[in-house]
Each structure stands twice: as C-alpha cells, then as structure tokens.
Amino acid sequence: MLERDTRRLFTPALRAELGAIAARAAALDADDSFPDEDVAGLAATGTLAMPFAGGEGATMDPDDLMETLRAIGHASLPLGRLFEGHVNAAALLRRYGTPRQREEAARRAQDGALFGVWNTEATDGVRLVRRGGGLELEGRKIFASGAGHVASPLITACDEAGDLLMVLLRLDGGLRADLSGWKAHGMRASASGSYSFSGLPVTPEDIIGGPGDYHRQPHFSAGAWRFCAVQLGGIERLVEEGRAFLRRHRRDGDPHQRARMGEAAIAAETARLWVERAARLAEAEETATEAGAAEDAVAYVYLTRCAVERSGLEVMEAVQRSIGLAAFLRPSPVERLCRDLATYLRQPAPDRMLCEGAAHVLGQERPLRELWR
Ligand SMILES: Cc1cc2nc3c(=O)[nH]c(=O)nc-3n(C[C@H](O)[C@H](O)[C@H](O)COP(=O)(O)OP(=O)(O)OC[C@H]3O[C@@H](n4cnc5c(N)ncnc54)[C@H](O)[C@@H]3O)c2cc1C
Missing domain, CATH: 1.10.540 (Butyryl-Coa Dehydrogenase, subunit A; domain 1)
Incomplete structure (x- = not known):
C-alpha cells in the first residue's frame, strides 16, 4: 500500500x-x-x-x-x-x-x-568512466532547463557496461553551462542550455537506483502528464487573454468572434479533462502494481500528450485570428504566451505517442467505456 x-x-x-x-x-x-x-x-x-x-x-x-x-x-x-x-x-x-x-x-x-532532470543529449552524451581508481563523468547534456542555475540536477549517464544510470549532482556554479545555443523562439527564461560534466567526480552515493531505472515503466512514460498540466495552464491563460482583448475592444458580441472563442473554450476544457484523468490514472496505486492498469495508464498519457498538443495549437490559432495583427506585436502578452506555448509543446516523439496510444486501443477487446479505469 x-x-x-x-x-x-x-x-x-x-x-x-x-x-x-x-x-x-x-x-x-x-x-x-x-x-x-x-x-x-x-x-x-x-x-x-x-x-x-x-x-x-x-x-x-x-x-x-x-x-x-x-x-x-x-x-x-x-x-x-x-x-x-x-x-x-x-x-x-x-x-x-x-x-x-x-x-x-x-x-x-x-x-x-x-532540482531538475537532464536526460537529453547529442552525440557527445554523458558517460560514467573509471579514472584513477574513481568514477568520473565525461560529456554533456543539451536542452537542460536551468543550466547554470539548477544546483542539484539528476542526470542520466551511460556506464562502461552500456547501462544507463542516474546520477544526482551538487553543482556549485554556472561555469560549465553554455546558454549560447538557447536563442529560443519562446521559453527563454527556462535557460535550457547545454552543460558539460567532463571531469566531475562521482561517488557511489551520488548514483540513484540501478541500471535502467530511469526508463522504468510505467512511471517514465506516465509521468509526462505533468508537463501536460503545465501546458494546460498556458493554454487557459491564452484563452483568458483572448477573451480580455475581445471585451476591451467590444468585439465580443460578434458571432464569428463568439464562435472562435467557443472553439477555444472547448479546446482548453478538452485539455483539462484529459490531463485530470491522466494525472489520476498515472498516479493510481494499480498503475504501479498491475501490468494491465500500467499499460492502460501509459497509453492514456500518450493520447493526453496528443490531445493537449492539439488543444494548444487550436487555441493559439483561434486567439491569434480573433485578435489579428496586435497578437503579434510586442509587448502583447499574447505574443509572448504564443511563443512560449509553441516552444513548450515541442516534446519528444509526438508521432510515436499517437501510434502507440492507437495501437493500445486497437489491441483491446474491451468496450471503450471500460478501457480507462
Ligand atoms: C522548453 C524546453 C525545456 C526542456 N528542458 C529539458 C530538460 O530540462 N531536460 C531534458 O532532458 N530535456 C529537456 N528538453 C528537451 C525535451 O525533453 C525533448 O528532448 C525535446 O523537446 C524534443 O523535441 P523535438 O521536437 O526535437 O522532438 P523529436 O522527438 O525530435 O520530434 C520532432 C519530430 O520528429 C519526429 N520524430 C521523432 N523521432 C523520429 C524518428 N526516429 N524518425 C522520424 N521522425 C521522428 C517527431 O514525431 C516529430 O514530428 C526541453 C525541451 C523544451 C522545449
């Protein structure tokens, strides 16, 4: 329990x-x-x-x-x-x-x-090597949010046997961080730059869990509901900003504007319903203990990612079309929010999420109403 x-x-x-x-x-x-x-x-x-x-x-x-x-x-x-x-x-x-x-x-x-979790890497990814009787890191992470600011990143590193391990570090400065590649369209303040770990010593006490734990399912995939929840907040904020603009400019009575805001409200609420259910399924006790429930939850979170991405794209389009050119002019909050959301919606392998979610649905005999417990 x-x-x-x-x-x-x-x-x-x-x-x-x-x-x-x-x-x-x-x-x-x-x-x-x-x-x-x-x-x-x-x-x-x-x-x-x-x-x-x-x-x-x-x-x-x-x-x-x-x-x-x-x-x-x-x-x-x-x-x-x-x-x-x-x-x-x-x-x-x-x-x-x-x-x-x-x-x-x-x-x-x-x-x-x-704290943060830094897993993404390019071809020079992080390895755990033996040097002088001890362990040392070699390589760097990219798209590491808070690079130079996060004091305690949990990173993944491949050991000499090829196993992926988690290492929790205690960093004391930003000298190894490089934000020069993070000239981003949006999410600028997330400081998602690269970080070089080469030469940093690691003790056995810094290693969290065992080989393969980072990718262990269902938690690895099901945990994606959390970034969907953050994205949902941005989507709702955008609808609110669009609504405020239309009211301020007395365009809220126009039937075209109402139709678009209606669609935006549906998209935002759709995202909320998916995320709420995904959170409960992902964190349910059965998901951690029963194989069938775990597979259901992972598939549900995959589809949640797709639903939230679609909702975000629809809301951006609706709000930008409703406001017009003013939505693209700084310092409009809509201009910034759209850049942040568009950037943050880019998450790993969205096509695969849809295909694997669909494969789970296709592989089940149960009626749809019983699919997601
Ligand atoms: C603001 C922000 C902060 C971030 N912070 C962190 C962080 O702190 N730590 C961290 O580890 N990572 C971080 N990341 C990186 C993140 O985890 C992903 O690595 C990144 O968002 C992947 O985006 P992508 O669009 O390049 O994905 P991709 O998976 O490359 O997808 C791009 C497109 O290619 C398709 N595709 C994917 N694989 C294939 C394939 N094999 N063949 C054909 N098509 C394919 C996809 O379906 C999609 O259409 C951050 C990302 C963002 C946006």
Whole structure:
C-alpha cells in the first residue's frame, strides 16, 4: 500500500505568490534570463520542499499536484517547466533513492535548492568512466532547463557496461553551462542550455537506483502528464487573454468572434479533462502494481500528450485570428504566451505517442467505456 501525502502543495501562500510571478514574466522574456525571484518565491512558500517530503514510496495527491502545475504554468510557462523538472527529480528520488539520499535531497530542497532532470543529449552524451581508481563523468547534456542555475540536477549517464544510470549532482556554479545555443523562439527564461560534466567526480552515493531505472515503466512514460498540466495552464491563460482583448475592444458580441472563442473554450476544457484523468490514472496505486492498469495508464498519457498538443495549437490559432495583427506585436502578452506555448509543446516523439496510444486501443477487446479505469 502506497502512502499518499495528505499535505497540500497548492497552498494559499503559493496562490498569493502567483500574481507576482505572472507580473514578472514579461520582463524575463529575454535570452540568458532566469526567474531567480520566482524560484525564491517557490522556496519561501514551501513549494520546493514539499515534493521531497514524505516517506519511502510516498506519492502526492494527483489533483493537488495537477492544480499546482497548472497554476504555475498559467502564471509563467518557463517557471512551470523548471518546477515540473524539480517535481520529476523528487519523484525519481522517492522511487529509487536510498533513505539517506532522500533525506539529503529533502534537506537541500528545504534550503531552497532547485532540482531538475537532464536526460537529453547529442552525440557527445554523458558517460560514467573509471579514472584513477574513481568514477568520473565525461560529456554533456543539451536542452537542460536551468543550466547554470539548477544546483542539484539528476542526470542520466551511460556506464562502461552500456547501462544507463542516474546520477544526482551538487553543482556549485554556472561555469560549465553554455546558454549560447538557447536563442529560443519562446521559453527563454527556462535557460535550457547545454552543460558539460567532463571531469566531475562521482561517488557511489551520488548514483540513484540501478541500471535502467530511469526508463522504468510505467512511471517514465506516465509521468509526462505533468508537463501536460503545465501546458494546460498556458493554454487557459491564452484563452483568458483572448477573451480580455475581445471585451476591451467590444468585439465580443460578434458571432464569428463568439464562435472562435467557443472553439477555444472547448479546446482548453478538452485539455483539462484529459490531463485530470491522466494525472489520476498515472498516479493510481494499480498503475504501479498491475501490468494491465500500467499499460492502460501509459497509453492514456500518450493520447493526453496528443490531445493537449492539439488543444494548444487550436487555441493559439483561434486567439491569434480573433485578435489579428496586435497578437503579434510586442509587448502583447499574447505574443509572448504564443511563443512560449509553441516552444513548450515541442516534446519528444509526438508521432510515436499517437501510434502507440492507437495501437493500445486497437489491441483491446474491451468496450471503450471500460478501457480507462
Ligand atoms: C522548453 C524546453 C525545456 C526542456 N528542458 C529539458 C530538460 O530540462 N531536460 C531534458 O532532458 N530535456 C529537456 N528538453 C528537451 C525535451 O525533453 C525533448 O528532448 C525535446 O523537446 C524534443 O523535441 P523535438 O521536437 O526535437 O522532438 P523529436 O522527438 O525530435 O520530434 C520532432 C519530430 O520528429 C519526429 N520524430 C521523432 N523521432 C523520429 C524518428 N526516429 N524518425 C522520424 N521522425 C521522428 C517527431 O514525431 C516529430 O514530428 C526541453 C525541451 C523544451 C522545449
């Protein structure tokens, strides 16, 4: 029986902080920027510490976590991306870390450390090599959110036997970070640059779990519901901005505008329904313990990713067409939100997600109403 953490993540203190975070988002929309103040706000409200608290195998309430990710994404998609990585690191530590590793990480999170998960790499990916009787890292990660700012990234590294391991590091500066390649259309403040690990020593205590744990299913794939929740917050914000513009310009009575806003509202609510169900399925106890339930949950999350991507694209089109050219002019918040959302919607292998989700549906004899428990 898994222990469910009953403490709330979406606290009144966090709710109060979100206004300031949203107000800072426009100023942070620049190359090489990073939301230091926002992260400090998350630390001050206990939002960084909470995902690391709780005993072995403890899980968080999916509805509470979804509302938190959604609300932070609504205020700032770059901050939402960073916080989603922080929560992912906490989930991996809860699942695979030793009690000592978990306690140490919880202490660091309590002290305000931001964690992240850095897995993506180019041809010079990270390897764990033996050198001088010890272990050392070689290579670099790319698209590493918070590069130069995240104090405790959990990275993947291939050892000499070819096994993929997780290594939790404690970095003390940004010298190895390179943001020169992160000249991004949107999500600029996520600082998703590259980071070189070559020469950094690793002790056995830094290694989290065993070979292959990072990709272990269903958690690896099902956990994608969390970035969908952040994206949902951005999608809803965009509908709200479109609505505000139409009302301000007294164009909200026009039937074409109403039709488009109706479509946008349907798309946003569709995304919400998928994400809410995905969160509950992904975090359900049966998903962790029963093979059939795990396969159902993974397929559901694959389809959720597709549904949320489609909703985001539809909402962007509807809002841009409703507002017109003004939606493309800085400093319109819609201009920035569309760039952030369009960038953040680019996640790995979307075609494969649809195909594998579809293959699961095609392979089942059960009626559709019984497919997703
Ligand atoms: C804002 C942001 C922050 C990020 N932060 C992090 C981070 O902190 N840590 C981290 O590890 N990663 C991070 N990433 C990277 C992320 O995990 C993915 O690696 C990245 O988003 C993949 O996007 P892509 O469009 O290049 O994907 P791709 O998978 O390359 O997809 C591009 C297109 O190619 C298709 N395709 C994919 N594979 C094949 C194939 N084999 N043959 C033919 N077609 C194919 C896809 O269906 C799609 O149409 C971040 C990404 C973003 C956008």
